Amino acid sequence: MMKAGPLPAPDQMTGSVGDLSERARAIFRDIVESYLSTGEPVGSRTLARHGGFNLSAASIRNVMQDLEELGLLAAPHTSAGRMPTERGLRLFVDAMMQVAEPSPEEVAAIEAEAQVKGASLEEVLSRTTGALSGLAQCAAVVAVPKADAVIRQLSLVPLSPGRLLSVLVGADGSVENRIIELEEPLTESAVQQAEAYMNARLSGLTLAGAAERLRAEIASGRAELDRLTANLVEEGLAAWSRDESGPVLIVRGQAHLLDSKDLDRARLLFEELETKAQLARLLDEARAADALKIFIGAETKLFALSGSSVVAAPYRGADGRVVGVVGVIGPTRLNYARVVPMVDFTASRLSRLMG
Structure with missing residues (x-):
């Protein structure tokens, strides 16, 4: 005894x-x-x-x-x-929990979806996340890094003394608009100078690369822009970069949540999953932690009402930096010992895919 x-x-x-x-x-x-x-x-x-x-x-x-x-x-x-x-x-x-390696069957199921030939990256990520969802019998989510746009052309259209319309034409043919609010009004010639500089010196670069070149040329004096014009170029690039930083979320397997014994909680979880901006912020915590994270119930504001849990792990690009997060969402009564190694393996497999 x-x-x-x-x-x-x-x-x-x-x-x-x-x-x-x-x-x-x-x-x-x-x-x-x-x-x-x-x-x-x-x-x-x-x-x-x-x-x-x-x-x-x-x-x-x-x-x-x-x-x-x-x-x-x-x-x-x-x-x-x-x-x-x-x-x-x-x-x-x-x-107290003891975890094991994922089973050969689980490994094979995830590997099969991660090796589909001819599929786009987003489709492979979606299929792999779908396999994880099926194995865990829960919803699964992956944060897909949004590609940094490559600049083909930038246009600046004055709307009022303190506002400009910025039009970005990407190398892939995409066209998007942003409104830029100016702290100080600029003359038409200053706006034209900023536009000419961007198209002459920044075309063909990613937004991050363009911002880096602008900083380098201002520091070395090669930019030949006055202070206000340089500020306009910098603010224009920053506006686009801020918008480009958010991930695309793919959520798969919500139907598994209907198997829950508590349908009221399942309904709440469905509603919470629709709040993708908050879900992205939650996944950012796993991204920032640089390792697998487990969130249980009210530990997160997003899933406090439904009492749900999240197991999420970051995956990396070729340079070793974290580029996205993959995870499982379900009731707090998850089989953590089984789900944790599956999520960890999926993140590792996606890292190999990105590399």
Whole structure:
């Protein structure tokens, strides 16, 4: 029989698995793993019969009560059993979960979609994300880096003393417009000078390359632009670059969410997934972390209402820099031990694809 002292008081707990006794850790792990597998609360009688603890139901119930007081377990109104809270899931994921490599079948399914010949990059990313969604039985999302436009021609059209219309013609034939607000009005000749400089010196470059050349030529005195005209060119490039920086999001497999036992939560999650700007900001956290991230429920404002979880990992380009993020979105009762290695492998596979 396991022997252990009492659990620490809630205000003494630091959030470490070391705060739990051996007995409490074993019971807590069993409850979490059972809940993640079945979605059902776990009762003390079930643990006494099948948990292998050699403890009475009453003894197990006492430990469960202690774990509840620590905020790691909760008792639904409809059940005498316990289920992990979001805090409990975080402790389990960070300190107790054991993950394995993805299975050969999972690897083969992802590899098959990442190697489709003749498909565009966006199509391959979409198909690979679709495979991940099917394997995880959840929605999956990939942030696709938006290509930096290559400048063919830039036109500046005065609209009023403080406003210009900037028209960018890309090397691929695309045409887009932006409004530029000026801090100081410019003369028509200054606007013409800025336009002539951009088309003579910046055509054929990406926006990032154009901004770099402008800075270099101003520093060396080769730009031959006065201060206001140089500011106009710089602001024009910045306006386009800010807009180009946002990723394109591909979300696949939302239908898997309908398999949820809680359709109200599934409906909320559907609504949250439509808020792609907020979803992009959430994925940016994984991008900035430079490694796989797990977000559980209310840890993110976006999924606080539906109580959903996100497992996301960045993938890299040929130069090793992070260019996008791929991940899985589903209920907090994800099979994290299985989903985490699948997302990690998918990110690694996309890195090889981008390289």
